[in-house]
Amino acid sequence: MEFESTLFVVMCWKRAPFLRIIVPLVAGIILQLYTPLYPALYFALAGSCIAAVLAFRYLPLQWRFTAAWLPGTFIFILICCCGGLLLHKADLRHSKGFYGYSSTNDTPLYLLRINEPPQETPRSFKTIAQVVAVHRLGEWMPVKGYLLLYTGKDSGSQVLRYGDELIVRKRPETVKFNGNPGAFDYQQFLVRQQVYQQLYLRPQDFYRLPNNRGQPVQQLLLQAKEYCLSNLKKYIGNGPEAGMAEALLIGYRQDLDREVVRSYSNTGIVHVIAISGMHLAMLYGTLLWLLQWLPVHRWINITKAVIVLLVLWGFALLTGASASVLRSAVMFTGITIGRFILYRHSSIYNTLAASATMLLCFNPYLVADAGFQLSYLAVLGILLFYQPVYQLLQCKYRWADWLWQMISVSLAAQISTTPVSLFYFHQFPNYFLPANLLAVPLSTLIIYGEVILLFIAPFGGAAVWLGKTLKYLIFLMNSCVGWIGELPGALIRNIHCSLAQTLLLYLLIAGLALWLLVKFRPGLWTGLFCTWAFLIVRVHRIMICRQQCSLIVYNVPAYTAIDCVKGNNVQFAGNDSVWQLPVAQQLLNARSDLRVQTGSIATFQRYGRFLSFQGKKLLIIDSMLPRRLPPEKFRTNYILLTCNPPVSIHRVSDFYTFDTLILATSNSSWRIRKWKSECEMMRIRYYSIGEQGAFVLKLR
Incomplete structure (x- = not known):
């Protein structure tokens, strides 16, 4: 029996050749992602592997038989090298045309092109801009790269559109990680999107050129998206139901209500409001049903394939081409070509591995994308575990069998995605099964209803009634999901999985x-x-x-937030009002990551703006210093300058003897620059939280 099972695994492995490619490819990409190596090393290692494989053919037959595993090992290493080289090549900073290498000491002129429609934030508009050229030595030099672009709401950014070109005279700034324990590393997230710097523009910082340089296909997709959004808002309304309708149909999440998103997250069905493989599977099935009346003929089958692929990829691009959508699009592309053009049916495991290989060759940074990982793991889990779970129970009635099928699919996907979900989100929804059984059928019905609504929107009357029906269905779904999410024990929080x-x-x-x-x-x-x-x-x-024992000064703009941590206890020092703001979630995440809770610490003492912890003293200066000098300098280990105090470093050194000066982000940028310059002149050690991240002092 053990021999037969081993033979079964080996046969499955051999029937899916792309499985033997994707494993070393992912290994090479991950190696380069976390331990970057020089390309010369990869080329040398790859060349050695190729030479070894070629030399193996000339060995005596007996030796080749005994060491038959060697060529496979060399090929494995060769593909690993290819994965590392792919990631190195994908990093635009390694390209000679990267705009960061084209700047001079003076502030240059940049030619930027808006790469996507600006999104409104509370204080500004945000978008991604492509750096097209840099003006250097009297001429424009073409360059590569992307910027995170912010424009104030008073700077005319509300009229900016996709494809607009701007001439900018301002040096970009590096996107920094706030360094708070347990915080989301936004810097690394942007790096994986090929965005390395950001730019804040005021009206006098840029000039918009009259011509629009947007690609016609993308312009068409944006017009289609605008048609969808305008009609959904027109017939469903402007409330949370319209935001949910937009997210369900085309993945537009800007109008989603936060409480609604929290409810779907607490019940483990956030995939319903994110365009995923489920949506493309529905679209693919609908297209096959609509085209089934066409006769079977070679050229007609080719026409079917072209129609299916155009619609699938058009929808994928319309919704933003997320990792899960790209996975489904590539998979269905392979299935469609095999079915209608090549008349072949390949292994689904091979198709899955082939789609992953193609996407990683196109963008190797996808390997670190949570959506990419969850999408492939969910499909793999369904392929592996659906049938074994389904066969555990035999249902006599059709409705019961249909219900058990849905449960089996949810359980199979949950088995394979739970570890990654715990790693990223640190929580587990206990009621994911009833939530899925409710939301998936309802959302499917709503999506089909929205498609019909868009088709009949020009006719008015029927669209009004259908819009009202969809609004009530969405309200029903949101209410039921919200009720499930508020049930006792609905969510297990603070699960830490390294x-x-x-x-x-x-x-x-x-x-x-x-x-x-x-x-x-x-x-x-x-x-x-x-x-x-x-x-x-x-x-x-x-x-x-x-x-553990540490003192943490958090990177929190406009506020002072300090935690003293010892063991599993923590005591807070700073502005208590920070807990009433959204930024408080960062502090809670840090405490969750450190596994601490509020408690008394014997070695913690606080007297006004001075605190002592584990023998270390920290003085907080947030206002003007006294006019008179003390008879004797006060000794402290650290001084925290926060909330923009009107002081100079010379004056501070007249009052205090200290080891390190800490500059908080609540100070203005010009004052921080002034303090840093003074510290460098006086050879005083300083730590700038805005540049270096949260100040974390390990005391044990």
């Missing part, structure tokens, strides 16, 4: 699956080993948290 624990969970799932599904006994031992390893990692992390 990268090592996530990998161990997947090894555990793989081992148990091999043991239960194909009777592969080593899978059981693998699962038991991973369980023990997981517990050891967990206990180790708990012991580290119990022994």
